[in-house]
Each structure stands twice: as C-alpha cells, then as structure tokens.
Amino acid sequence: MRSSVKKNTSILIVALFCSLFLSACLGKNIDSKEEITKNLQTLKGIVVMPTVVAKSALGAGGNFTPVSVAGFVNGLVAAELGAKSKVHLMSEGQLDGLLTNTSGSRLAQMKTLAAKQDSDAVLDVTVTRFRERDGSDISVNSPASAAFEMVLTHVDTGMVLWAASFDETQEALSSNLFALGQAKSRGFKWITVEELVRQGMKERLAECPYLQK
Numbered sequence: 087m088r089s090s091v092k093k094n095t096s097i098l099i100v101a102l103f104c105s106l107f108l109s110a111c112l113g114k115n116i117d118s119k120e121e122i123t124k125n126l127q128t129l130k131g132i133v134v135m136p137t138v139v140a141k142s143a144l145g146a147g148g149n150f151t152p153v154s155v156a157g158f159v160n161g162l163v164a165a166e167l168g169a170k171s172k173v174h175l176m177s178e179g180q181l182d183g184l185l186t187n188t189s190g191s192r193l194a195q196m197k198t199l200a201a202k203q204d205s206d207a208v209l210d211v212t213v214t215r216f217r218e219r220d221g222s223d224i225s226v227n228s229p230a231s232a233a234f235e236m237v238l239t240h241v242d243t244g245m246v247l248w249a250a251s252f253d254e255t256q257e258a259l260s261s262n263l264f265a266l267g268q269a270k271s272r273g274f275k276w277i278t279v280e281e282l283v284r285q286g287m288k289e290r291l292a293e294c295p296y297l298q299k
Contacts, residue, residue, distance in 0.1 A: 126295055127247065131172045131205030132238070133196075134163060136181060138212045145217055155216050158280065159234070162287045163211060167297065174203040197241040207247060207296070210237045216279055219256070223275040230279040231255035236290060248294050252286035 137159040139152040160177075167173045176184075176199075184202050185195055196208045215233035219226050233253040240247050256277060291297060 127240070129172065129205070129207050129240075129296055131174055131200070131203060132207045132209055132296065133174045133176060133200050133203050133205045134167065134209045135176055135211070136160060136178050137163070138210070139216070140212060140214045143213050143216050145215075148218055150216060150218070155213055159211060159213060159283065159287070162284055163291070166288060166291045170297065172205075173297070174205060193239075193241065193244050196239065200241045206241055208239050208241055210239070211235070212237075213283075215253075216283070218279045219276055221276060223277075226276045229256035229276055230282045232279050232283045232286065234283070234286070236294075238294065238296060248296055250290045250293060252283075252290055254282060254286065256282060 137156040139155045139159075141152075143155065144150055144152070160175075164175055168175060181199070184199055187198070200206055200208055211234060213232075213234045215231055217228075217231040219230040220228040231254070233251070235251045236249065237246055238248040239245070
C-alpha cells in the first residue's frame with residue numbers, strides 16, 4: 087500500500103514538473119515572438135513583383151503554361167495582400183512602365199522601383215514546380231506537386247528581411263499518419279495543384295511578420 091502511494095506521488099511530481107516546464111517553454115516562445123515583432127524594421131511599403139515561373143517548373147505535357155501559372159499565383163497573392171495599404175502589387179505592364187531604364191544591377195532596379203512606389207522593400211515570388219495530379223479526387227496515378235519560394239528584400243541595404251519556401255507532393259494518409267489533420271482539412275481527397283498552391287501560399291504569407299503590421 088505504502089509503495090503504491092509513493093509510486094502515485096512520484097507520478098504526480100513528474101507530471102507537475104513537465105507541466106511547469108512546458109508552460110515555461112510556451113511562455114518563452116510567446117515572449118520571443120512578441121520581441122521579434124516589436125524589433126522589426128519599420129517599412130514604408132512593400133512592392134510585390136510579378137511571379138516568376140522557372141523553366142523546369144511545369145515539366146513535360148500538361149495544360150499549364152508559364153503565363154497561366156504566373157497569372158494564377160499573382161491572383162492568389164492579390165487576394166491575400168491586395169487590401170493592405172502598404173502593399174503595392176506590380177503587373178508586368180506596370181513594371182515595364184516604371185522601369186524605363188533596365189540597365190544596372192538587380193538591386194539598383196529594385197531600389198528605383200521601390201522609390202517610385204514610396205516603398206523600401208520588394209517581395210519576389212518564384213514558382214519552381216507546378217505539376218497537376220494524374221487522376222481524380224478519389225484515385226491518382228501521381229499526386230499534385232508544387233514548390234515555390236518567397237523573398238522579401240530591403241532595397242537600401244540588399245538585406246533579406248524574410249524568406250520562405252513551400253515544397254509538397256501530396257501523400258496518401260496511409261503513407262504519413264502524422265498528416266491526419268491536413269488530410270481532414272482537404273476532405274480526405276486528392277487535391278489539384280491549384281488547391282495545393284493556394285493552401286501553401288495562404289500559410290506562408292500568414293507567417294511573414296512584415297505583412298502583419
């Protein structure tokens with residue numbers, strides 16, 4: 087009886103210690119996030135460049151073109167950021183009109199463009215893979231697969247303020263049981279590459295602290 091009490095007491099002590107340790111860690115993480123947000127460099131504005139689609143992004147065959155993919159991704163970015171007053175979305179036509187002098191370094195061009203938009207940072211989006219699923223919602227020969235990169239650059243210093251990437255090929259739930267929550271949010275079905283990129287873009291943009299201010 088006495089040993090049973092001692093055992094239960096030990097378990098309670100360990101559980102209490104773990105609880106306090108976890109609370110301390112969570113508190114530290116929250117404080118760190120608040121500190122990071124507080125110490126962010128203040129930006130006058132952010133110019134979002136037209137999406138670039140890498141030559142190898144589409145692979146062989148398929149119904150997509152670099153122009154259609156760029157247009158689709160530009161639309162996603164506009165839907166997420168278009169209402170933000172400090173964000174200036176650039177189309178190819180606007181870019182050509184504002185950059186009358188295309189000589190000089192990439193950074194010099196970005197600085198010129200940002201100055202004309204009363205901004206001091208530029209966000210680049212590059213799609214490196216955009217492959218449609220081969221199949222339907224319930225069965226596929228190959229799943230949707232996509233990858234893209236996002237880089238926010240301070241034009242005066244050339245410093246990368248924030249960068250993020252997305253790289254996913256949808257997996258069957260049986261291959262990755264840890265993705266149960268993700269599979270549930272997708273309706274336990276095989277999604278299209280557009281749906282895959284839409285989800286990834288929304289998640290990554292929500293992570294950028296400079297776009298939350």
